[in-house]
Amino acid sequence: MTKQISILGSTGSIGTQVLDVAERLPEMIEVVALAAHSNVDLLAQQALKFRPKLVCIGKKELEPELRSLLDGSSIEVLAGNEGWIAAATTDYADRVVVSVAGTPGLMPTLAAIDAGKEIALASKEVLVCAGEIVTQKAAQHGVKIVPIDSEHSAIFQCLNGEDVKSVEKIYLTASGGAFKDKTTEEMREVTPEQALSHPTWRMGRKVTIDSATLMNKGLEIIEARWLFDIEPENIEVVIHPKSIVHSMVMFSDGSVMAQIGLPDMRLPIQYALLYPLRYDSGLPRVDILQVGSLEFSAPDTKRFPALKLAHEAARIGGTMPAVMNAADEVAVQLFLDRKISFLEIARLVERVMEMHNPISHPSLDEILSADGWAREQTSALTGGIGIGSNL
Numbered sequence: 001m002t003k004q005i006s007i008l009g010s011t012g013s014i015g016t017q018v019l020d021v022a023e024r025l026p027e028m029i030e031v032v033a034l035a036a037h038s039n040v041d042l043l044a045q046q047a048l049k050f051r052p053k054l055v056c057i058g059k060k061e062l063e064p065e066l067r068s069l070l071d072g073s074s075i076e077v078l079a080g081n082e083g084w085i086a087a088a089t090t091d092y093a094d095r096v097v098v099s100v101a102g103t104p105g106l107m108p109t110l111a112a113i114d115a116g117k118e119i120a121l122a123s124k125e126v127l128v129c130a131g132e133i134v135t136q137k138a139a140q141h142g143v144k145i146v147p148i149d150s151e152h153s154a155i156f157q158c159l160n161g162e163d164v165k166s167v168e169k170i171y172l173t174a175s176g177g178a179f180k181d182k183t184t185e186e187m188r189e190v191t192p193e194q195a196l197s198h199p200t201w202r203m204g205r206k207v208t209i210d211s212a213t214l215m216n217k218g219l220e221i222i223e224a225r226w227l228f229d230i231e232p233e234n235i236e237v238v239i240h241p242k243s244i245v246h247s248m249v250m251f252s253d254g255s256v257m258a259q260i261g262l263p264d265m266r267l268p269i270q271y272a273l274l275y276p277l278r279y280d281s282g283l284p285r286v287d288i289l290q291v292g293s294l295e296f297s298a299p300d301t302k303r304f305p306a307l308k309l310a311h312e313a314a315r316i317g318g319t320m321p322a323v324m325n326a327a328d329e330v331a332v333q334l335f336l337d338r339k340i341s342f343l344e345i346a347r348l349v350e351r352v353m354e355m356h357n358p359i360s361h362p363s364l365d366e367i368l369s370a371d372g373w374a375r376e377q378t379s380a381l382t383g384g385i386g387i388g389s390n391l
């Protein structure tokens with residue numbers, strides 16, 4: 001049976017790999033809608049290749065350009081917020097891939113759930129910021145959220161046919177990022193280029209920096225907390241440099257299930273697109289003999305304080321994870337722009353979290369205003385006051 005999919009964020013790192021999977025499985029997957037923020041050339045190329053019913057460009061001023069690039073193609077062209085919502089709710093789609101960078105994925109995800117679409121979710125910020133609202137809404141509508149994030153796909157697969165109540169613990173594996181073996185002293189001077197060279201995974205810039213600080217794993221703790229309805233204290237991060245075991249679940253009888261595969265995002269993507277089907281798309285296989293040994297170790301939260309901050313935000317809940325996420329997004333951008341140092345990313349996030357009075361069981365408006373507040377505070381802390389010495 002063919003799956004009709006709409007891809008929100010088709011020109012990013014995940015979006016392009018979703019299309020790579022779709023191209024390998026033309027008999028299984030039909031792309032019916034594509035939406036992207038601003039990469040109008042790539043979006044037009046994708047549209048001409050996959051022939052969706054509609055495309056949306058987020059940045060409204062680019063709409064005329066997209067129209068002219070698709071002139072004569074009979075593909076419907078939309079733009080702006082209404083365009084995102086139309087792509088998320090179109091009758092042509094039965095599954096919506098959410099791979100929008102950051103919090104802008106939230107509103108279209110909620111609209112897609114309201115429209116009863118199955119969700120293949122790559123944007124972890126959606127659950128980090130509004131996990132309670134999103135999972136409650138999905139339950140109300142009987143909508144399944146299938147994660148694309150490799151660790152969560154692993155856990156999801158390990159839980160197939162299991163009762164989630166029998167889960168004792170989740171082991172979330174982490175590669176350790178670009179600076180796994182560096183001392184704090186050595187991390188003081190690292191450049192964006194060094195932080196952007198990830199040892200095992202090919203990913204976007206924001207998530208690669210988050211992997212180097214371990215904030216990515218922190219966000220994933222919160223993501224797992226909501227996806228699998230498990231208390232944050234039962235989620236344990238383990239460093240596993242080869243990224244072959246994508247995560248593990250320990251059950252109440254002491255049995256541990258793990259999912260193993262190459263570190264290739266196309267595998268969890270395909271699983272989320274076709275779930276519950278398994279199908280051979282010719283992706284490369286893991287050679288278990290070549291892998292040889294598997295190593296696991298505990299993370300060092302002194303060197304990587306972001307992990308501790310995330311556990312704290314997960315425990316406090318309410319608006320705190322949204323604040324942490326927003327502060328981190330701004331801090332990572334400041335680091336990429338060479339305005340702050342690598343170590344200042346986590347310090348800045350910590351400062352903003354300390355200043356925040358969290359609201360429990362927040363409404364969507366309260367989450368969005370906490371997000372906006374955190375962004376302002378993070379920028380304000382770095383404007384003028386010589387952040388290097390004060391943090």
Ligand code: MG
Pocket residue numbers: 149150151220
């Ligand atoms: Mg991940």
